[in-house]
Amino acid sequence: MSGASRDTAVQEKKGGSHTLSPSQLYAAMGTELNQMKESKTYKYEVPIESDQAGVVMVDGKLSVMLASNNYLGLANHKWIRGAASAGLSQYGYGMASVRFLCGTQKIHLELEDRIAKFLGVEAAILHSSCFAANDAFFTALLSSDYGQADYRDVIYSDQLNHASIIDGIRLARQATKTTDLVAYKHNDLQELEKALEDNKSKGYRVSVIVTDGVFSMEGEIADLARYVSLAKKYGALLMVDDSHATGVLGKTGRGTPEHCGVHGQIDVITGTLGKALGGASGGFIAGKKELIDFMRQKSRPYTFSNTVPSSIVCASLESFKILEEDHGLVEKLQSNAAFFRQEIKKLGFKIIEGVHPIVPVMVGEAATAQDMSDQLLAEGVYVRGLWFPVVPKGEARLRCQISAAHTKGDLEHALDAFNRVGKKLGVIS
Ligand SMILES: Cc1ncc(COP(=O)(O)O)c(C=O)c1O
Secondary structure (H helix, E strand, O other), X not given: OEOHHHOOOOOOOOOOOOOOOHHHHHHHHHHHHHHHHHOOOOOOOOOOOOOOOOEEEEOXXXXXXXXXXXXXXXXXXXXXXXXXXXXXXXXXXXXXXXXXXXOOOHHHHHHHHHHHHHHOOOEEEEEOOHHHHHHHHHHHHHOOOOOOOOOOEEEEEEOOOEHHHHHHXXXXXXXXXXXXXXXXXXXXXXXXXXXXXXXXXXXXXXXXXXXXXXXXXXXXXXXXXXXXXXXXXXXXXXXXXXXXXXXXXXXXXXXXXXXXXXOOOXXXXXXXXXXXXXOOOOEEEEEOHHHHHHHHHHOHHHHOOEOOOHHHHHHHHHHHHHHHHOOOHHHHHHHHHHHHHHHHHHXXXXXXXXXXXXXXXXXXXXXXXXXXXXXXXXXOEEOEEEOOOOOOOOOEEEEEEOOOOOOHHHHHHHHHHHHHHHHHOOOOO
C-alpha cells in the first residue's frame, strides 16, 4: 500500500497536554479505534483457512483469490514448497544471528548474487523485508560526510511512493539534518525536471530520485526511460522500488526496467521476496558493488536484525531458477491479466487502463466498494475494496490482482460474480 497523502496520522490538537496513566491511554486508544470504525478506515482481516492460491478457503467456502500479490502462483507451488522443505532439512530452521556475526550461510551469498544477475546489476544485499530495505537505504547512504565539511543532499520522491520509502526519507532527514526533500506530484516528470533544473545552482552534494516502479493502488507503471535520462542529465542517483514488478513485468519478468527498455540502467533497485518471488518474506537492495558493500557496513536494519531464514533463501533461489528457465509463468500471468482487463470492461465496468495484473475496478463511493466486496465474497470471490483516505474521495475501487495461478475458469467465475453483484448494486447496467 502506498503512502504520502494517504497518511492519516495527523491528529487535531485539543487543549494542553497532560500525563496519561496507562488506563487513560488505553481508553484514548479505544476512542480512536472507534472513530476509525465509524469513518470506515479501520482495517478488518478476513482469515483464510487454506494455503495462498488461485482459489482459497474462506469460512468453509472456496473463493477465487483476487487480493494477493501471489502474481506467479509460487506461494504454494510444489517446486517452491520442495525447495523450502529441502532448505529446512539441510540448513535448519534459524541461524539465531544477524548476518555479520554468524548469520551468513553460503546460500545467502548465492541468493544475493542471483538477484543481482537477474536484475542486471553488480551486487545485492538481503534485508528482512523490502520495508526494512527502503527504511535503511537513505540514512545509510546520506549519513557519511564523504570527506566534505559543509554540504546538503536532496531526495526527489514521487508523492505516492510506498510508505516504506516515505518513512526511510523521514528517518534520513531526521538523522542527518542535511537532507532536503522535493516531493513532486505523482508521476509528474515535468515538475520533477523543473525542480532538478531549479536546484542546479544549489550545489547539492548527492541527489537521489526515487520512485515506485509500479504504483500498487493503480497498477500504474513509472516511465523509467524518462527517469533514466533525467537522472543522467542532472547527475542524480536513480532508485526504483520494483516490488510489484520483479517477476511480473517485462518479457522475462525482470521488472519495470525491462518493460521500459532500460534493464541494467537503474542505479539502485529495491524489491521484495514476499510477492511474485515466492510470497514469504525478505527484501533486497541491488546496485553497484561499492554501494552494496557500503550498505553491508551502514544499514542498521541489516546490521541489527536477524538473517533471512534458510528455508526462504532456498525457496527464493528456486523462484529465480523458475524464472530463468522460463516455465511460461510470466506469460501466463500477463495473458491472464489481459483477459481479465478485457472481459471486465466488456461487462461495463470502468477500470484504470494499463497492462499490469493489478486491475482497479472503479466503483465510486466507499459504501459501494464495501458492499460489493462483501457480496462478492458471498459469491466466492475474495477481493478487497480501497477508499478514501487510501485513494482520493469518490474514487473507491476494488483492487483485483490477477495471478498465473488462476485458471480461465477461476477468472470466468469471478467475472460472472462481478456481473451479478455489479448489476444488483447499480454499478453497471
Ligand atoms: C512498493 C512496495 N514497496 C515495499 C513493500 C514492502 O515489501 P515487504 O513486504 O517485503 O516489506 C511493498 C509491500 O506492500 C510495496 O508494495
